[in-house]
Amino acid sequence: MEPQLDPMKDDLPLMANTSHMLVKHYVLDLDVDFKSQVIEGFIVLFLETGSRYRRASSTGEEGCQSQFDETCKIRASEQGHVPVSNASACSSKMEYNDFAVCGKGEKDTSDKNGNHSNEEQASGISSSKNCCDIENHGNEDFLLVLDCCDLSVLKVEEVDVAAVSGIEKFTRSAKLTDVSKELANLRNQIVHELVTLPSDRWKEQLYYYTCCSQAPGCGELLFATGTWSLEIRKSGIRTPADFPHAIRIQYKTKPEGRSVTWTTDQSGRPCVYTMGSPINNRALFPCQEPPIALSTWQASVRTAASFVVLMSGENSAEPVQLQEGIMSWYYYVTMPMPASTFTIAVGCWQEVKQSFTPAVQTNNEFSLPCSQADFRWHEESCGHVEYPCRFQSPAARLQRVIPYRVFAPWCLMKCCEEHLLQLIPQCLSAAYTTLGTHPFSRLDVLIVPSNFSSLGMASPHIIFLSQSVLPGGRHLCGTRLCHEIAHAWFGLAIGARDWTEEWISEGFATFLEDVFWARAQQLSHDEEKAQQELKALLRWRRLRDEVQNSEEELQVLRPNKESTGEVSESGASIVKHGLKAEKIFMQVHYLKGYFLLRSLARRIGGASYLASLRKFVNKFHGQLVLSQDFLSMLLEDVPEQKESGLTVESIFTNWLDSSGIPKPLLEEGETWKESRLVQQVSGEVTKWIRTNQRIRKSGKKKRRQDEGTFQKLLPDQLVLLLEYLLEEKTLCPRTLQGLEKTYQLRDQDAEVRHRWCELVVKHKYVPAYGDVEKFLREDQAMGVYLYGELMVNEDAKQQELAYKCFAAAREQMDVSSAKVVAEMLF
Numbered sequence: 001m002e003p004q005l006d007p008m009k010d011d012l013p014l015m016a017n018t019s020h021m022l023v024k025h026y027v028l029d030l031d032v033d034f035k036s037q038v039i040e041g042f043i044v045l046f047l048e049t050g051s052r053y054r055r056a057s058s059t060g061e062e063g064c065q066s067q068f069d070e071t072c073k074i075r076a077s078e079q080g081h082v083p084v085s086n087a088s089a090c091s092s093k094m095e096y097n098d099f100a101v102c103g104k105g106e107k108d109t110s111d112k113n114g115n116h117s118n119e120e121q122a123s124g125i126s127s128s129k130n131c132c133d134i135e136n137h138g139n140e141d142f143l144l145v146l147d148c149c150d151l152s153v154l155k156v157e158e159v160d161v162a163a164v165s166g167i168e169k170f171t172r173s174a175k176l177t178d179v180s181k182e183l184a185n186l187r188n189q190i191v192h193e194l195v196t197l198p199s200d201r202w203k204e205q206l207y208y209y210t211c212c213s214q215a216p217g218c219g220e221l222l223f224a225t226g227t228w229s230l231e232i233r234k235s236g237i238r239t240p241a242d243f244p245h246a247i248r249i250q251y252k253t254k255p256e257g258r259s260v261t262w263t264t265d266q267s268g269r270p271c272v273y274t275m276g277s278p279i280n281n282r283a284l285f286p287c288q289e290p291p292i293a294l295s296t297w298q299a300s301v302r303t304a305a306s307f308v309v310l311m312s313g314e315n316s317a318e319p320v321q322l323q324e325g326i327m328s329w330y331y332y333v334t335m336p337m338p339a340s341t342f343t344i345a346v347g348c349w350q351e352v353k354q355s356f357t358p359a360v361q362t363n364n365e366f367s368l369p370c371s372q373a374d375f376r377w378h379e380e381s382c383g384h385v386e387y388p389c390r391f392q393s394p395a396a397r398l399q400r401v402i403p404y405r406v407f408a409p410w411c412l413m414k415c416c417e418e419h420l421l422q423l424i425p426q427c428l429s430a431a432y433t434t435l436g437t438h439p440f441s442r443l444d445v446l447i448v449p450s451n452f453s454s455l456g457m458a459s460p461h462i463i464f465l466s467q468s469v470l471p472g473g474r475h476l477c478g479t480r481l482c483h484e485i486a487h488a489w490f491g492l493a494i495g496a497r498d499w500t501e502e503w504i505s506e507g508f509a510t511f512l513e514d515v516f517w518a519r520a521q522q523l524s525h526d527e528e529k530a531q532q533e534l535k536a537l538l539r540w541r542r543l544r545d546e547v548q549n550s551e552e553e554l555q556v557l558r559p560n561k562e563s564t565g566e567v568s569e570s571g572a573s574i575v576k577h578g579l580k581a582e583k584i585f586m587q588v589h590y591l592k593g594y595f596l597l598r599s600l601a602r603r604i605g606g607a608s609y610l611a612s613l614r615k616f617v618n619k620f621h622g623q624l625v626l627s628q629d630f631l632s633m634l635l636e637d638v639p640e641q642k643e644s645g646l647t648v649e650s651i652f653t654n655w656l657d658s659s660g661i662p663k664p665l666l667e668e669g670e671t672w673k674e675s676r677l678v679q680q681v682s683g684e685v686t687k688w689i690r691t692n693q694r695i696r697k698s699g700k701k702k703r704r705q706d707e708g709t710f711q712k713l714l715p716d717q718l719v720l721l722l723e724y725l726l727e728e729k730t731l732c733p734r735t736l737q738g739l740e741k742t743y744q745l746r747d748q749d750a751e752v753r754h755r756w757c758e759l760v761v762k763h764k765y766v767p768a769y770g771d772v773e774k775f776l777r778e779d780q781a782m783g784v785y786l787y788g789e790l791m792v793n794e795d796a797k798q799q800e801l802a803y804k805c806f807a808a809a810r811e812q813m814d815v816s817s818a819k820v821v822a823e824m825l826f
């Protein structure tokens, strides 16, 4: 299925040499063609010289960064094994493949994998086995390495930004001395001035980015593509400082590229979207993947007029007609973020609006107009690089609910109107009450196609939700929405500097999901506590199961331990297990992270803990963090905890650096069973077990009034009830029938139905096989493990069901899901 990828190798390489050059801004100009399933156009990269090369040319601010590089180098050489060797190992492998083709003197510039190159001879780059190590090959051309996969690169050229009219004002400070290098220097000087414009001139900056992106080319650059990267060089240019700082790449995506998925929505209309693949956006545009490369972007996307283009962008774009039947959509962001957070979705989606209006409120009245004058920048309070930050804008800081819209395929619009539309302002408002200023100016929520492999995904300005959260009441929809909204702060505004520390975003989002949801429901303190204890028990059970059934190595939250966040000299690194298919379905990181944050909250006390979270957000938004950044700040605030033995080191040892269930959690484990809501479930379970025994004794004689009176349960209680009943060896068909009838299980949310399906499969309850089939078809994000359960019973009917459902869904499934299911089935 994946000929280019070695299935044995699960590490994801991040190849870009960000220490040499950093992308500051991307301009994308793309056409989306559904007939050929190709996105085609160009991308212009505006670059700055990287931290390792900036010392000579620039002012003091980089001092600390170079110091960081120094320590990296020292530590790396002390340890003997250097991350750089990993990176170069895979880079050289790629290069040999690629240049072997060119070396044979073939005229065709694409090899059998469709990789492209315009290099005329192999010598230049292929001899530099270690592209990361420029300094050791001082007599060779500098190589710009971008992360890139499955793209057809057609042309790379330098952009003549000096030709843009009005650009002279950016050249005043240029010191032109050497006549021969004059023009190249001038161009780089212009780009430097442009990317470092103060943030109150962001509009002007965007305008000139657009102009520059359309400026004429001034010379093609040499390039070569491999499995994981695009390498660019300019003959005779040996340093990043002399390398062109504005380059334009003309390229096409491939239909099989894994950054976007081409599929149909629930109404059968074609669509394409970034589905959060482990390779992120590198099969959508060549980019610098390492999170350190924080950049802004703008994009113009053209497609047929029947489609809607949604994207990570501060503005809600209005389409502009270019020619008959073609619309253009323009989006931009001014807050620098990792390129991996860029998200796009193009489809025939409709905006869901309230059809019967309950006294129009929410949306517009909260979206206070933010003119430029509203932004006041106080450098002392924001720790990030300069950008028009919402935390500095009085109007933005008062906005409880940011403007939002909901998009869905036509056939699900009614469904969205029922709960989702009302839930969004409630959840946004709860988040604001908890954490303060929303980091992003607006929010689109899109119900993505049924092949989406998780329940939700958060990106700047856009949340993807699975259709699975829609049916069965407010609960699942609300909690999931809260989770994704929490990512605006944890995961997006504050990113992980080391991708392997994903617990920082997932742990926080899971913990805050409960906090937000309690507030959105306006629960009393006691109700909140009871619901959260029930949730903790459910998560504890899940964690226990996952820890038993997964590789130990994957259970560690800080796999790089003390070398976390380190990169090679070039900036390249490897994300351990980044490509492991099973990992997508694992929740260990969510769960352990959540339990750590919960345990800290219990020790520190709810109110002061939330105050610390707000402080953390104020201090670190717009920046990348490591685990210790949060933990040190938190413990600093509560000095008495240090005396009780709670230190950053003890938290590393107990929670973050070890596999299995954390020791402090083991000690706490059983206490949740005393919780009121859990007790209630236990009572009901006893009734059902008795009912089941009575039915078994009475044999074939059918007696009515088997079922006693059962209490109404919350969705999470139902989940627990069914899980407890799953531990029973035998349940009669009539008991199962009674369960379904009593709780209307078919109408419950997907979490409840999932447990119901497990019961059906376990007890071979044939009358409900239709429910299992429906679940596998409509709830693909959750159904993966149900396939496994259909196989283990070795029951012909069940296996047939599994094969049938997989055959129907396989083509639309994402690679990871399909791989995991195929392993269960064949």
Ligand SMILES: [Zn+2]
Residues within 6 Å of the ligand: 382, 383, 384, 389, 390, 391, 392, 621, 622
């Ligand atoms: Zn700020």
